[in-house]
Structure formats: structure tokens, C-alpha cells
Amino acid sequence: MERFKNKFALITGGTNGMGYATAAQFIREGGKAIITGRSADTVNKAIAQLGDNAFGIVSNAGKMADILELPNQVRQFTTHIDLLFANAGYGKFAPIENVDEAHFDELFNMLVKGSFFTVQQILPLMKPGSSIVLNTSFVTEVGTANFSVYSAAKAAVQSFILTFAAELTAKNIRINGISPGYIKTNIFNNTGMDASQIDQAIAGIIPTIPFKRFGEPEEIANAVLFLGSQEASYIHGTELKVDAGVSVIR
Secondary structure (H helix, E strand, C coil): CCCCCCCEEEECCCCCHHHHHHHHHHHHCCCEEEEEECCHHHHHHHHHHHCCCEEEEECCCCCHHHHHHHHHHHCCCCCCCCEEEECCCCCCCCCHHHCCHHHHHHHHHHHHHHHHHHHHHHHHHCCCCCEEEEECCHHHHCCCCCCHHHHHHHHHHHHHHHHHHHHHHHHCCEEEEEEECCECCCHHHHCCCCHHHHHHHHHHHHHHCCCCCCECHHHHHHHHHHHCCHHHCCCCCCEEEECCCCCCCC
8 A cells, every 4th residue: 555655754752662553554655754863873873674665854942943943844855744643742741840951941841842843834834625633632531640840841832732733725725633552662762761660550550551552652653644645535633542542431
């Protein structure tokens, strides 16, 4: 199947996890993918694995200077983007009393400002018929201890789906979101926990998941690429939950 023949995708945070899986699948289906990451080492490693139809940009979605430079860097590879997956981000978690301003600003800069201004800057490269997918989270639907700042930031991204849809309709650009549940990614790497603590946390979470397992990054990629394809040509302003039902069955 070549759903994305002659198409270009820009996937922020594409060096690992959900972003990498999406880039790999997009390429397998005939497209070319530009991925971003915060370090040259991870970007270079990822594009070497993805092959000749992958291109990499070192860019931090938490830094405005990098976001403002992103269109110029994209133009080194293409004049247009058919699918933008605004995926870059990570989690930091702490009790309310332990959150400081730096923690708060770091997450809002990365997740909220990063998502908003990435879309703003890439829009001029998107033609009618193209598609944007934002990465939200099931945490906007549940109350989770120590997740207050992360959940609030993801809720802001969630709101962009509707407000952007209201504006982008006139441009014939579709925007939707995916809401992942517990997925096998490196989300625990910024928690300060060691490997054994992470394993214990995962062991404690699995029984709460209706399917009793973490999702695979490829399962998120399938959802993103469905929303970005012509198969979803009548889907606009929608958030697709890919969470094994964890947000509604508890």
C-alpha cells in the first residue's frame, strides 16, 4: 500500500517512540518524512535507521528560536508538508507542593507553546487537502496525582483541536488529535526514577489498563496515519482515543 506516495510528513519528536514509529510507517507507505529531535546524535541515528526517505532536523520544540527557524530548515528538503504530526514532548511529574516555576514553564513551553507555534510556522507550507495531528493524552480525562501541570498542558493542546479546526476549515486543512494511553515510550525517563523504580511503576500500572498491557508505538502510528490519510477525509476537529479504554473504564 502506498497511501503516501509523493507526500511529505513533518514529525516533531521523531527520533524515538510514537514519532519514530509514525515516520517509519509513513515511509513504508511511500512517503518521505522529516523528523526533529533535540540532539544531533539522536536525529542522525534515527535517520540512518529510517533510510533514504528520511531527513532530520535538530530542533527543540521548547525553544521559540528553534521553532521560528523550523520552516527554513524544512525548505531544505521540500516546499510543502502534507502531514504535520506535532508530537514533540515529554512528561515531568511532581506533587503540587514540589512544583516550581521552572517545572511549570518547561512543560508549558514544550507542550503548549511548542504545539501552537509549530503549527503556526508550518502552516504556510501546507496546501489545501493537507492534515495536522496533535498529540494529546488520556490524562485530560482523568485525575491523576502528581500530574497537575502535565495534565493542564495537555488539556491546552486538546483545546487547540477545536479552535484550530474552526480556523483551518477555510484553508481546507484538516486538524485532529490522538489521545494515547500508556504506550511503550521513554516517558518515565524524566521522573528521576531509576530502572528498578520504573519497572515497579509499570508493574503497578498494567493491572489498571483494560487490556493489561502497554500499547506499542506502532499502534499510535496507525491512528496518526489514518487521520492523516484520505481514509479520514471527512474527519475534522476530532480527538481519537488510543488508550485501551483506560480513560472510560476504571
